Amino acid sequence: MPFQDESSLIIIIPAKNEAVSVAQVIADIRMHFGGTILVVNDASTDDTENIARAAGAHVINLSFSLGAWGAMQTGLRYAEQQGYQIAITMDADGQHRADTLLNLVLPMEAQEADVVIGAFTERGSPARQFAWGFFRLLSGITQEDLTSGLRAYNHQAIALLASSHATLLDYQDLGVLLLLHSEKLRILETPIAMRLRTDGKSRIFSSWWAVGKYMLYTTTLCIARGSRLPIIKRRQGL
């Protein structure tokens, strides 16, 4: 393995009704990477739990749905409890590629950052790009890919995000970044290649109603916790 101790690394995959893609995602990780694979089953109504378990992942079940971030935080609390040093979060829909995970771990191993974000900036309609530009302006965040679910956290970041300060967040995006920033953790963004979604839909941007809700939520968050400082270092080139 490229990194020293894979037993201290955990890959957290929140999954809600992802029976179609979750097995492939797990197999993909096992082929390219080591570490514990944890699927947090966010009260799925399909067979996600059994499929993930059969594919070799450790599965934790939530008794009712807490949303994407609530499930992810469950995984982070598990990581903290079990003493993992690095936690990688990944989507269950297959758009993140396991062969890019190393790009996230290496800067962390080199102690360059406390949080590494895998950014894929070419995606998104003009409307989404506009929304992101607006939020960047409002929050002071200079990150390119605001909603990327592909991130690596070190132990310090895990402890912070597992705490109750982060419990009332709803998405793993700006709110999490602003919290990390307020505790002076170093955030690094690194460009990575991504697959297009196999089922082609985004959970956050699923309908106009959802987009409106998300915009209002994030605007509020920016006003409540925003800062005008540039907070993310960017790395050029793949």
Place this chain on the structure above:
Amino acid sequence: MSYQLTSAFLGLSIAGMIILLIRRDHLHTYHAGWWLLLAFLVALLGIFPKIIDTLAIYLNINYPPTLLFAGGMGILLVKVLTMDIQQSQQERKIRRMAQRMALLEDELQEYKKHHVSK
């Protein structure tokens, strides 16, 4: 005189309803205290509506009912705001608890796997 009768009737019935709800244990004591106070106020203003007029004159308010509306809305605003704060705290606790339960369930399963089945 008859408008005072109406307002007294209204005030007393609202106060009576609140007290009935408290007596039937529909409200946590902390909330019940607040509503008991409000019931008392409603009853008082219902029986003596002139209080509002006197107070309005004293405060230089031309149209006394606005004092009642502004005061009532202010009280409701504070109440709703504190409710939302409490609800947020509860939401936090519920989420933490659901997560903890999931983790404990997992721990139990692991324990059973290693200790019970052998």
